[in-house]
Amino acid sequence: EDQVTQSPEALRLQEGESSSLNCSYTVSGLRGLFWYRQDPGKGPEFLFTLYSAGEEKEKERLKATLTKKESFLHITAPKPEDSATYLCAVQPSGTYKYIFGTGTRLKVLA
Amino acid sequence: DGGITQSPKYLFRKEGQNVTLSCEQNLNHDAMYWYRQDPGQGLRLIYYSQIVNDFQKGDIAEGYSVSREKKESFPLTVTSAQKNPTAFYLCASSTSTSGRETQYFGPGTRLLVL
Numbered sequence: 001e002d003q004v005t006q007s008p009e010a011l012r013l014q015e016g017e018s019s020s021l022n023c024s025y026t027v028s029g030l031r032g033l034f035w036y037r038q039d040p041g042k043g044p045e046f047l048f049t050l051y052s053a054g055e056e057k058e059k060e061r062l063k064a065t066l067t068k069k070e071s072f073l074h075i076t077a078p079k080p081e082d083s084a085t086y087l088c089a090v091q092p093s094g095t096y097k098y099i100f101g102t103g104t105r106l107k108v109l110a
Numbered sequence: 111d112g113g114i115t116q117s118p119k120y121l122f123r124k125e126g127q128n129v130t131l132s133c134e135q136n137l138n139h140d141a142m143y144w145y146r147q148d149p150g151q152g153l154r155l156i157y158y159s160q161i162v163n164d165f166q167k168g169d170i171a172e173g174y175s176v177s178r179e180k181k182e183s184f185p186l187t188v189t190s191a192q193k194n195p196t197a198f199y200l201c202a203s204s205t206s207t208s209g210r211e212t213q214y215f216g217p218g219t220r221l222l223v224l
Contacts, residue, residue: 004152031211032211032212034212034213036215041198041218041220042217042218043114043116043200043215043216043217043218044153044200044215045215046212046213046214046215049212087152087153089153089213091211096141096158096160096204096211097155097158097168098143098153098155098213099152100145100152100153101152102150102151102152103152
């Protein structure tokens, strides 16, 4: 069964304290892996799409990487405005469906 | 500005009542989706549509119905058969470029039961 697991469920960081969020997935074939940021009461905001193992994408303080079994979202020197829930989703091969993890709630303290 | 709009932002349903959530996109995307989000759970797919006049059930379609009469519109009806409708509902659309798709979301509608 296709599955996505995110860890940790919640993470508290001091401003400037770098860390990584994990997204482990099990699919028969990967069409794409997606990272989103979601603020409370709002729709998810698209961050990155990764398609193949070894691929990396960067945007400001965020960097996403992909292996054959997992993806990491690295946050370098985070700021309080980076506080949000980060969602990971995969799209298995041969389907138009997306499978979402339950997210990591990140809190960055000033 | 291109994007996805959902209305209303908040919706209240009385017992036994059907309610309809609106979703419109001006991104010229072919595919549209409806998800339900509950606290502590991942997004769960209700319905999706790849083209006009065609749609498929997702994982939790019972108690919901949709239509896709226009490319830019994909309304969701929450029927009285849905016994636990209180949730945050998200509409999304996606484009396909060279077989690679990215899904974008609207701002959401929060449905509450009176």
